[in-house]
Ligand SMILES: Nc1nc2c(c(=O)[nH]1)N[C@H]1C(S)=C(S)[C@@H](COP(=O)(O)OP(=O)(O)OC[C@H]3O[C@@H](n4cnc5c(=O)[nH]c(N)nc54)[C@H](O)[C@@H]3O)O[C@H]1N2
């Protein structure tokens with residue numbers, strides 16, 4: 001590294017990057033006596049315009065939290081934890097893993113990087129590099145219990161190498177089960193989404209929202225559909241039905257670049273707006289209006305730009321792959337891809353230079369790739385190994401079971417579907433190591449808990465928000481924005497906290513494994529120049545700055561240049577246009593995948609509504625997932641400034657349903673699925689459709705605390721059966737639209 005970084009902990013106001021969530025807002029941090037004391041938005045930041053949320057402003061409280069681990073912990077035979085020096089912990093863990101691997105092979109070791117490996121750019125590359133060095137491919141990420149349908153559908157549909165449209169330039173946008181104003185995710189840029197949305201509305205953009213709960217973003221919708229949960233494939237098939245029947249598609253684009261058109265057309269022919277309306281609890285007119293608003297009227301020369309994107313809701317409901325696939329098909333038939341000569345809004349900043357081309361890259365297999373599980377008939381899909389089945393693989397009673405698990409910034413007991421099985425799995429491990437800032441629900445089962453540095457104590461870059469463009473269509477920054485921050489403060493005095501990558505470097509060194517990091521490969525974005533593999537010096541430990549430089553090799557804007565602009569900068573120096581297709585290119589986007597169309601046809605022959613029979617009568621409500629503003633998965637709910645008055649996750653129900661059940665605000669309720677039951681606290685929410693129970697995940701503690709629901713909340717994952725109603729390709733079980741019964745407790 002050649003640039004100079006100011007010494008951390010200097011008193012005063014420092015520009016930085018918020019890493020409480022993935023949105024990477026530009027912030028100003030006030031430092032007094034070596035500690036962060038105040039965080040405000042940075043108005044000089046050219047992409048975020050001073051935006052922050054309450055979570056970001058509570059970073060000082062997070063860093064100073066009384067539950068924060070300042071020393072790594074080791075579990076004693078009596079179950080108590082005592083502090084252990086991080087070096088000694090690494091010695092002991094390296095030795096135990098070497099022994100497990102020698103006896104049972106590298107496959108007995110699994111890695112689960114979660115939410116908080118995101119803000120620390122070197123975490124996942126170093127962890128995965130160490131695993132591959134050891135010979136284990138058993139890497140399970142939260143992607144397979146998040147929006148796995150995105151990865152699968154992009155693989156089997158193929159990528160458009162010219163890239164997608166971005167929000168800031170679009171005339172129409174469709175959100176299917178996501179809420180970017182709160183989640184900072186889902187196609188409205190993560191950089192101040194509410195300003196971007198207001199600007200877009202002023203420009204005349206039409207917004208379509210499909211969500212059983214009238215979420216914050218739905219208040220801005222021009223067309224709002226409030227269906228039953230889990231009916232997205234039917235609704236999207238009906239939109240396609242209208243668009244194809246009324247010839248509102250881009251015939252020239254389909255002719256030149258698409259295959260499977262007639263197969264899709266034939267299958268969606270049965271999904272009339274009348275059928276979809278009855279099934280999803282909508283009106284025919286609403287469906288037609290959504291279709292016409294999205295497609296415009298191309299034969300009259302009215303072809304709006306834009307995109308449709310889905311979020312976690314429909315990905316966690318049944319048929320998530322199909323929902324995402326139909327959405328890609330919808331974008332594709334409407335020709336919603338960037339054409340030859342179009343300017344690329346974001347040629348890259350920390351990403352390598354884009355080299356877009358107006359052509360398709362052919363479909364790949366979406367599942368059945370490589371490694372498969374021993375315990376279940378599931379394997380590697382485009383979304384990776386199935387995290388939802390990792391408990392089964394740990395509990396498997398046979399050759400090749402997983403015996404050791406490393407959790408990096410993740411919390412299986414809070415987050416995995418089927419919580420009680422996850423508890424049994426954690427208890428069945430020979431070795432569990434967590435890298436976590438506190439004794440999380442999962443850390444309480446761990447043999448070792450490694451205490452990490454927190455975000456303001458490490459350098460950071462805005463790569464997670466930029467690189468999401470590589471995996472999710474129409475996500476990421478709409479402009480070549482980047483920011484770097486040095487560490488703003490030193491860790492608290494007397495602490496022994498390390499960075500996640502240092503832990504994996506430390507293990508590599510102790511185990512004699514040369515550590516190599518592999519760059520992220522693009523899945524859905526425009527083509528980009530390549531990055532090189534990063535090989536670590538195993539004699540002398542490098543600095544984090546060296547690691548960041550290494551990982552960002554090949555960036556369009558060198559990291560050293562980005563380091564100079566401490567408030568973040570938009571690097572709009574270079575104009576890159578979509579190049580013409582290769583003359584001999586015959587590749588096409590596939591919208592008629594036989595597996596997807598078979599799944600869609602099977603839906604058409606399902607009985608629905610009242611005829612559904614027993615389950616429908618016994619479990620009349622549908623529990624759906626949602627995010628709360630002041631928590632980030634399992635983080636934030638123990639910060640009094642954020643949630644002091646309500647540390648639990650309310651069970652939001654329509655007031656008419658509350659009346660019908662004889663319930664009032666604050667009543668204790670029992671929520672039962674066919675698999676398990678939990679307690680909840682009723683909260684009226686007129687924005688929720690009748691028959692829907694809307695609840696956030698990652699609350700609740702271990703089962704012994706179940707009665708303390710007002711203190712810890714309820715774990716909705718408990719209600720999920722991971723072996724029933726799961727996707728056969730990615731393994732994700734039904735985590736939204738779960739049939740439940742609600743009664744007064
Ligand atoms: N029922 C249901 N289940 C769900 C979902 C749902 O909607 N419904 N959502 C799913 C989704 S989308 C996801 S992504 C997963 C999330 O799954 P996980 O990533 O497994 O869960 P988190 O609660 O985010 O775990 C983050 C952990 O990181 C710790 N941490 C905080 N700061 C740091 C840090 O700086 N360094 C380190 N090393 N650790 C830190 C926190 O204390 C916490 O224990 O949950 C999934 N589970």
Ligand SMILES: Nc1nc2c(c(=O)[nH]1)N[C@H]1C(S)=C(S)[C@@H](COP(=O)(O)OP(=O)(O)OC[C@H]3O[C@@H](n4cnc5c(=O)[nH]c(N)nc54)[C@H](O)[C@@H]3O)O[C@H]1N2
Pocket residue numbers: 021115146176177178179180182183184185186210211212213215228229230231232310311312313314317624625626627628629630631632633694736737
């Ligand atoms: N404040 C905050 N921000 C977060 C997080 C957080 O915990 N808190 N978590 C982060 C993570 S890990 C992720 S993955 C992203 C997720 O980001 P989003 O996908 O935007 O997640 P949500 O805000 O839960 O929005 C999901 C929406 O889907 C709706 N929904 C549920 N089931 C269905 C269905 O069957 N069909 C349809 N059409 N809609 C349905 C819900 O009502 C909800 O409004 O957010 C990230 N940002």
Ligand code: SF4
Pocket residue numbers: 018019020021022023024025051052053054055056057184
């Ligand atoms: S949205 Fe995320 S990055 Fe921005 S201030 Fe809030 S927590 Fe921080």
Ligand SMILES: [Mo]
Pocket residue numbers: 142146
């Ligand atoms: Mo997520």
